[in-house]
Amino acid sequence: MAEEKKRFTRRGFGKAVAQAGGLAAAAPVLAAGQAPGPGAERPVVGPAIVANYGMIDRLRFGGIGLGGRGMGDLRQLLGDDRVQFVAIADVKESARENVKSFVDRHYGNNACQMYRDPADLLARKDIDALLIATSDRWHGPMGIWAAQAGKDMYIEKPATMSIMESYALADNVRRYGIVYQSGCQRKNQYAFEFAVGLARSGKLGRLLAVHADTAIGLGTVDEGGHSWWPEEPEPDPLVVDWDKWLGPCLWRPYNARYPSGGRGQFWDFHAGLLEWASHTVAMAQWAADMEYTEPIEYVPEGGEFRGDGLIKRYTITCRYTNGVKLILRNHSWMGMGSCSNRFEGTEGWVETGDSGRIEVSPNLKSLVPARLGRRYDPTGEHIREFLQCIRSRTAPRANAEVTAHTHVASHAASIAAQLNRKLTWDPAKRMFIGDEEANRMRSRAYREPWRLEALATSM
Secondary structure: OOOOOOOOHHHHHHHHHHHHHHOOOOOOOOOOOOOOOOOOOEEOOOOOOOOOHHHOOOEEEHHHHHHHHHHHHHHHHHHHEEEEEEEEEEEEEEHHHHHHHHHHHHHHHOOOEEEEHHHHHHHOOOOEEEEEEHHHHHHHHHHHHHHHHHOEEEEEEOOOOOOHHHHHOOOOOOOOOOOOOOHHHHHHHHHHHHHHHHHHOOOOOOOOEEEEOOOOOOOOOOOOOOOOOOOOOOOOOOOEHHHHHHOOOOOOOOOOOOOOOOOOOOOOOOOHHHHHHHHHHHHHOOOHHOOOOOOOEEEEEEEEEEEEEEEEEEEEEEEEEOOEEEEEEEOOOOOOOOOOOEEOOOOOEEOOOOOOOEEHHHHHHOOOOOOOOOOOHHHHHHHHHHHHHHHOOOOOOOOOOHHHHHHHHHHHHHHHHHOOEOOOOEEOOOOEEOOOOHHOOOOOOOOOOOOHHHHOOOO
């Protein structure tokens, strides 16, 4: 293992989160309408380590925390001739070896290097970009560290666990000039692109509401969600580094079911509504041309929270400054498949989902192309867009700014549902108006030595 580098530290992460929370933010958040829309040529400052990607034959990639979903991403990445995958970091020995074996078989060599500590991989100057597919709780911290290390990144969703972590990640990506793509692959799926195009083109008339499917039973908030399984003897850190696996989460005794995947029902490891909202709210905000802001009002209806999550039929109605509604709901969909969206205007409506089917109001039937009803995984196209943006130094569709605003809107809606009351949000001040309890829920506690207050003041 390479000698550990001290540059990429937990202290730096703590300071970054604290600054993004309003203590001393170095860069302003883009206002609504200030940044161009998806796919526009918006140059960003390139990392100091690479002046011109066009002169590099292949982009050198490393991976952090590649399990089931991450391996699917890796297959797509390895299929692109512009990429050379050179290293994997994971706190689990079996995961490290699985990725190395897969990559070495692909290239016919034994060159993929393994690291137990992601800090060692981040310290490598020869790695241009990262594929990050850790569990939810690590996405924010790992993305911030990667940005500080000057690495472009494709990172799985949900990207953060709280409102303030969302801002921290976007602020760091902007500050260090990083090309960032969230794994919101539906932004490159034809049926969703078509539906968004109808809304943005005016074919639906004046837009009234954008609907986002948020499924059911996602996220836990009471004592049931904070319980833990019986303690078991901790393995050798070389096999599973339990302390690093937990990361910023509150400490709990080791049980093999956690690192093997049985963790979704625990609040400490799960981003709640963002399980699906990271996709569907992203598409809704894109359709409403509200990707660089959030709704200002959140009104929950129905449902209740208990140990296994948000249950029963529920609706969370949100409102933007222009009056357009964002409606999060887990019911009354047309059977278009998972992660459905519906957009409604004064002149018609459109609904689609993962099935690839598209339904529209009768007056718009002639606009629906023959290319529909086809279910497919758009991850390959989403990754290809990311690779193109690395070379052009432009922002991809699921860039850090739009991802942050998607996540803040989703977290705010989830907080309103948990408190079961109407909340008013101020996007400029990054806080709820007149509700201290809700404002305390903008962040989650970090375990030592990640606790941001202590780290920020000890710099």
